[in-house]
Amino acid sequence: MNWIPYGPHALLFRFADHVGEAALARQRGIVAELERHPPAGLAEYVPAFTTILLEFDLKIVPEPKQVAGELLKRFETAAQAKLPASPAKEIPVHYDGEDLETLARAKHMTVEEVCELHCGPVYNVYMLGFSPGFPYLGDLNPRLHTPRLASPRPKVRAGSVAIGGEHTGIYTVDSPGGWNIIGYTLLKIFDPSRGGPKGLDEAMFLLKPGDRVKFVQV
Amino acid sequence: MGDEIFEILEPGFGATLQDGGRVGWRRFGVPPSGAMDEHAAQWANRLLDNEPDDPVVEILLQGSKFKTLLETWVAVTGADAGANVPTWRAVRMNEGDVLQFPKNHSGVWIYLAVPGGFEGQRLLGSASVYVRGQLGHTFVRGDVLCRASSARFELSRGVAGRAVDWHERRNYESPPPLRVWRGPQWDFFSGTDREHFLAQEWTVSSQSDRVGYRLTGKPLKAPAAEMISEPVLPGSVQIPTNGQPIVTMCDGPTVGGYPKLGLVDAADLSWLAQCRPGLKVRFVE
Structure with missing residues (x-):
């Protein structure tokens, strides 16, 4: 260190x-x-x-x-402490994102194979950033590693489940974005209306670093 | 609810509520936000005996009009946009008066304060609007602004007025060299590039906003090694692959993967914030 x-x-x-x-x-x-x-x-x-x-x-x-x-x-x-793993939070995903077919074709896979590989593992939240509560999730199966789009979209809607390089993540607010969108979740990862009186503001954020996530295909 | 003070007749280029910003939420990906020019915002508050970080209206460039709904003291500081009231001093407005900012002459951000500060929803401990994060919104026509308390402000008996000293008012057209600290990746850059960064004049690009100010000049050579994303502080001078610096501002991302050559000193970031596109700036170690 x-x-x-x-x-x-x-x-x-x-x-x-x-x-x-x-x-x-x-x-x-x-x-x-x-x-x-x-x-x-x-x-x-x-x-x-x-x-x-x-x-x-x-x-x-x-x-x-x-x-x-x-x-x-x-x-x-x-840093050497052995902390118990957090329970995995399930996130339902509709795998119908606009980049799903292109991504599958580039990987010589069927759309179903991409979905299975993506919702197979339990992911770790490595950090939050980019926008409020946006989780950088790993480890993504290396077969799904995909570079970001050459030019970012001006607007990606909140709830978009996407792949950027070696990571997968979930857009938490409508924002510009360059990751490959493979699906959507209706779950609100960030929701200002969940914040409450002092001390409960963390409820705005569904995930924090160290949490674990399992995508469930719906 | 406090007293209704202003109605927005025209939002102009954009106006939001800002205070000292949010602290403690960057680990959740929420940037600090707050007034872009802390110096001018704090003077607006001080003129009216407010706390320096009370909520003020931050107005971009020009075009906005505010109708006064209740007789009040106000203070207008920051950018010069041809305001129809004297600026950098406490001024009385009467019911029905229209406060307007027709044309920008210098600077970028205007600040408007009322006694006791403006009322705003506090989210994550701050009333600062962070548009992209859906924390508050940009004012639209018809919005009504309230003051937070019915704070009384009166000039002391026998005092004719209260104004900010001339030496505290800034000429936004000629910023001083901006002081920078070495960034976490300073050593990743060649000695020549570090010298170029400090020696040349950089032009503020029109692609600048509350997220970041882009600068253009003779490009630097960005280090080849790919970086793992790490935390980013406001004021960071990031060098993307095209070699043209981006200075992270108060709505900027909390993490990022561009090498950070420097960090503009917090006290000088307000100078940069007021630089209009086309202005030239220099950095000094």
Whole structure:
């Protein structure tokens, strides 16, 4: 593990070299540690595939670099924690996306084979990003790895289940997007109306990093 | 519900409610949002004895018109769009007055404050509108804006007015060199490219918005190695494969896979925000 400064108020820790379940296990250990014992002055943290960003309030921690060494030690230990797997959340999908046939043809597969390969595994939520609550899911069967569209669509509707490179994901809001759309879910992955009084705002987000997802063909 | 203060007669190029932004939701993919030019937004609030981060209306460029529904103090700061009231000072508006911003002369974002701040639905701890994330919406014709409280604002007895000092008002047509920190991938770039980045003038592209400001100039050579997506801070100078920098702004994505050469200092990001397309900017370490 190592760290670098990212501006005067943030530190970026690199806890793995490759995307995958081993990296996610380390990420979950570090996040659990941050939730249990938040460092003084921590304003927010952002976990990603192999890195985690810690942002500090400079009024409380004027020189975040000075606490980096101690945090690194704590994270080294925390990253080795063996946390129980989260139960898999089922997400119903209609496999009728506009790129499904093109993708199947390019892979010399039938549409049915693509659907079976896609809804076969239980996926991990490696990180959220791109738009509110958008889950980057893996590991996708290598036979389904597909480059992004050469030019992104100006509008992809919320609920679109798509493949981008080595990952699959679900668009959470209507937005521009360059992933290959293979299906749709009616489940709202992000829904501002689910947020409530203070403390319940997390309910807006169906998934968080470390959660597991199983697509079910309907 | 607070008092109804304004009705939107014309939204113009666009107007939204913004405050100090949301903190703590980036790990869910929600960017901070908030006023693009914190300096001007905070001055609008200070003129009326508000908290610096109270909700203000952020207005893009020109064309918007607001009808005053109730006699009130207001403060208008930021971009110069030929407002029909004095700007950078506390001003009284009478019921029926129409506040308008007919033509942009300098800067990009205008800020309008009322005593006590505007009322807005707080989502994830902030009233800042984040259009793409469906947190709030852009104002449309007919919308009515309320103030959050019936806060009283009065000038002290014997004081004729209150204005922002001249030295605090900015000339948005001539931004200073923007201070940058080294980004996480600074070392991925050649010494020549790092020098080019700091030595040349970059032109602000018209493809700039609350998500990101694109800059054009002599392209840099983006590192060949593919990057694993990682967290991105607002102010990051990202270098995509075409070598033309994109500076992430406050509605920008929370993660991304472009190498980040630098990070514009938070205090200077408001200068960049007010740069109109075509303006030239420089960076300094």
